[in-house]
Amino acid sequence: MKRKLITLGFFLFAVMSLSAQIKWEQVEPGVWKGIVGTPEKYSLLEVSGAKPLKEGFSRLPEVVLPALAPEIMGFIQDGKTSLRIPLEKKEQLYGFGLNFQTVHQRGKILGLHVDHYGGKDNGRTHAPVPFYVSSSGYGIFINSARYLTVYAGSGSRKDSPEAPVAKDRNTDNTWSSRPYSDAVSILVPAEGVEIYLFAGPTPMDVVRRYNLFCGGGNLPPRWGLGFTQRTQKLYTAEQVKQEAEEFESRGFPLDYIGLEPGWQSKAYPCTFEWDQQRYPDPGGFVKEMLDKGVRINLWTNPYVSPDSKIYEEMYPVSGSHTVWCGIVPDMADERARKIWMDKLEKEHVSLNVSGYKIDEVDGYDYYLWPDVATFPSGISAEQMRQTYGLWVQRTTDDLYRKRNQRTFGLVRASNAGGNNFPYVIYNDYYSHQDFITALINSGFSGTLWTPEVRSSKTAEEWLRRFQSVVFSPMAMINAWASGTKPWTFPEVAPQVKEYALLRMQMMPYWYTEFARYHFDGIPPFRAMSLEPGFNPEQALSSELQSNNLEDNPYLEAITKEIKDQYMAGEYLLVAPLFTGQESRTVILPKGNWYDFYTGDYVGNGETITAKPGLERIPVYVKDGGIIPMMNSRLHAPKPDERVDLEIRHYGEANGSYRLYDDDGETFDYEKGMYSWREIKVERQKNGRLKGFVSSPEKGKPNTTGKITWKFMTTIGK
Numbered sequence: 001m002k003r004k005l006i007t008l009g010f011f012l013f014a015v016m017s018l019s020a021q022i023k024w025e026q027v028e029p030g031v032w033k034g035i036v037g038t039p040e041k042y043s044l045l046e047v048s049g050a051k052p053l054k055e056g057f058s059r060l061p062e063v064v065l066p067a068l069a070p071e072i073m074g075f076i077q078d079g080k081t082s083l084r085i086p087l088e089k090k091e092q093l094y095g096f097g098l099n100f101q102t103v104h105q106r107g108k109i110l111g112l113h114v115d116h117y118g119g120k121d122n123g124r125t126h127a128p129v130p131f132y133v134s135s136s137g138y139g140i141f142i143n144s145a146r147y148l149t150v151y152a153g154s155g156s157r158k159d160s161p162e163a164p165v166a167k168d169r170n171t172d173n174t175w176s177s178r179p180y181s182d183a184v185s186i187l188v189p190a191e192g193v194e195i196y197l198f199a200g201p202t203p204m205d206v207v208r209r210y211n212l213f214c215g216g217g218n219l220p221p222r223w224g225l226g227f228t229q230r231t232q233k234l235y236t237a238e239q240v241k242q243e244a245e246e247f248e249s250r251g252f253p254l255d256y257i258g259l260e261p262g263w264q265s266k267a268y269p270c271t272f273e274w275d276q277q278r279y280p281d282p283g284g285f286v287k288e289m290l291d292k293g294v295r296i297n298l299w300t301n302p303y304v305s306p307d308s309k310i311y312e313e314m315y316p317v318s319g320s321h322t323v324w325c326g327i328v329p330d331m332a333d334e335r336a337r338k339i340w341m342d343k344l345e346k347e348h349v350s351l352n353v354s355g356y357k358i359d360e361v362d363g364y365d366y367y368l369w370p371d372v373a374t375f376p377s378g379i380s381a382e383q384m385r386q387t388y389g390l391w392v393q394r395t396t397d398d399l400y401r402k403r404n405q406r407t408f409g410l411v412r413a414s415n416a417g418g419n420n421f422p423y424v425i426y427n428d429y430y431s432h433q434d435f436i437t438a439l440i441n442s443g444f445s446g447t448l449w450t451p452e453v454r455s456s457k458t459a460e461e462w463l464r465r466f467q468s469v470v471f472s473p474m475a476m477i478n479a480w481a482s483g484t485k486p487w488t489f490p491e492v493a494p495q496v497k498e499y500a501l502l503r504m505q506m507m508p509y510w511y512t513e514f515a516r517y518h519f520d521g522i523p524p525f526r527a528m529s530l531e532p533g534f535n536p537e538q539a540l541s542s543e544l545q546s547n548n549l550e551d552n553p554y555l556e557a558i559t560k561e562i563k564d565q566y567m568a569g570e571y572l573l574v575a576p577l578f579t580g581q582e583s584r585t586v587i588l589p590k591g592n593w594y595d596f597y598t599g600d601y602v603g604n605g606e607t608i609t610a611k612p613g614l615e616r617i618p619v620y621v622k623d624g625g626i627i628p629m630m631n632s633r634l635h636a637p638k639p640d641e642r643v644d645l646e647i648r649h650y651g652e653a654n655g656s657y658r659l660y661d662d663d664g665e666t667f668d669y670e671k672g673m674y675s676w677r678e679i680k681v682e683r684q685k686n687g688r689l690k691g692f693v694s695s696p697e698k699g700k701p702n703t704t705g706k707i708t709w710k711f712m713t714t715i716g717k
Contacts, residue, residue: 036074037192048417115363137200208521217517224408226255269326295354331391389413419446443526533590571625599712624655
């Protein structure tokens with residue numbers, strides 16, 4: 001009788017599975033869409049307006065529908081949709097948004113919900129992107145603007161073919177409170193959803209396809225990759241000018257200054273209008289700063305003060321609840337977006353303000369609108385919460401696109417589809433270690449993250465934080481509260497200056513890597529697990545290796561996790577040190593690796609100990625690595641300015657690199673006004689290395705001046 005009941009159970013499950021199988025439609029090379037039930041029209045892709053960057057797919061391997069596709073199931077019950085995606089024992093999962101403490105996500109239970117990060121990787125974060133990557137070489141994206149519940153390999157079905165075996169806790173020391181689970185389950189609170197399946201064959205190929213599907217990564221203006229300082233909140237125009245002059249006189253680079261709340265007549269909520277006492281002549285102030293090579297970025301949030309001149313006009317198209325007593329524009333309403341855009345255009349952008357820092361669109365439930373709020377567009381408070389960061393990015397990006405002018409700024413919330421928006425995420429959480437983990441995770445979610453520097457208790461901490469931020473999307477000090485400057489700790493000011501200038505020297509490399517992000521979908525900053533030849537097994541101690549980790553993927557996730565070193569561009573491995581550390585271990589992928597500063601050989605596929613001293617952040621270069629650099633300077637090159645390059649080569653192997661070029665400021669690159677130049681280093685018959693650069697294309701941008709070569713590794717020169 002028992003056998004008959006079990007057989008019947010498997011039969012019923014099989015019938016349910018058959019009826020719940022998903023029909024897959026290929027929408028781009030290596031990308032398939034499936035539909036369960038009736039998906040809501042209001043979705044992440046709809047809000048972001050993301051369109052696939054089709055040309056980039058041609059440079060990816062041809063693939064077929066992943067073998068697991070027929071096993072992915074969808075069910076609708078009680079007005080909700082559940083998805084079940086199978087897992088194999090050796091799979092690891094990455095992604096599910098901007099996490100700060102963990103890179104491996106298998107075994108986690110997450111509530112994907114836009115929020116300020118509160119110190120736990122539970123899904124409530126600034127960018128809870130519902131996309132994940134498997135180590136087996138496929139990815140899953142759920143195109144829903146709802147709060148999603150994810151069981152990432154947690155929960156075991158009784159009829160599963162891989163159901164765990166019951167054990168006696170009293171006598172079996174292999175008993176686990178978290179038995180093996182062979183699936184990812186996702187709950188969507190709607191009667192249908194779109195699901196996308198991305199093929200590899202490698203995890204990096206999956207990430208590339210996802211980024212290209214969402215429009216390609218953002219390509220900032222050149223000046224956006226320079227150095228930026230955010231001033232204290234109540235600075236006046238004269239104080240900002242004085243600060244810029246001090247940067248110049250001390251020889252510290254500076255491309256743009258961020259003004260914090262005090263530039264507005266009132267903030268929290270905002271008027272979006274200049275304070276006439278602190279900034280009596282906004283247009284003249286912005287022009288004077290531009291003439292000195294320094295752009296202005298403005299802090300704001302979108303909540304409208306009763307004292308703003310757009311308050312009455314915005315009132316009918318705002319939500320039912322306020323934030324800090326300011327009305328909340330219904331960004332899903334075209335009229336509300338136009339009112340806000342027109343205000344920003346008239347008061348700021350027309351004065352040549354370079355961009356925005358858009359604050360407080362992420363969360364903390366006690367100040368953001370509650371889920372009972374209503375909006376004139378009919379969009380629910382939940383959906384508005386999940387997409388508000390996308391709306392403010394899209395709206396301001398449109399402002400600058402109309403002027404054919406690129407911008408680069410900061411935002412507190414994003415989501416899937418926002419890959420191409422010119423914004424870097426930041427927050428008020430301030431753990432240096434967790435900031436690096438977030439930088440690593442950003443590469444899995446199509447977002448950019450800055451481990452900004454704000455304040456420090458010691459000179460050591462200040463320098464360590466500054467070294468990290470130089471190898472990140474935005475090199476920034478945020479002094480809105482602390483008033484800190486690069487030279488705040490005089491004992492390390494020379495080293496800080498050295499790294500600030502190094503950031504500028506490396507601009508040709510960084511700019512090219514962001515171009516690869518845009519055109520090819522390759523994240524400029526990314527996890528070691530995306531690097532060929534990387535073996536996380538090296539991180540396991542002999543004691544842990546003796547355990548059967550395959551039986552417990554949760555233990556495996558913890559022990560193999562590498563969350564404090566990362567790849568920066570094609571060739572660089574960065575391994576930050578934190579306050580109190582004099583040394584650290586670094587896991588090198590297979591292949592020869594060399595010290596960035598000296599060119600000396602450091603190892604091949606092994607774990608090394610780095611003892612760089614306080615003056616250095618450990619950085620290593622692949623064999624054959626080519627790093628194009630320019631002279632140290634205080635401001636980014638102007639659009640038509642020719643810049644001399646020093647091309648560095650590391651190691652003994654031949655090398656190649658494609659150097660990107662465009663005008664650095666407009667969107668003309670989207671019309672084909674860009675160029676790639678081939679850089680090659682080859683060993684000659686006499687055993688010496690020699691460099692070659694292809695000729696510039698006629699009629700295409702060419703800002704390269706004189707080229708010199710520097711072969712960093714002594715052997716083989």
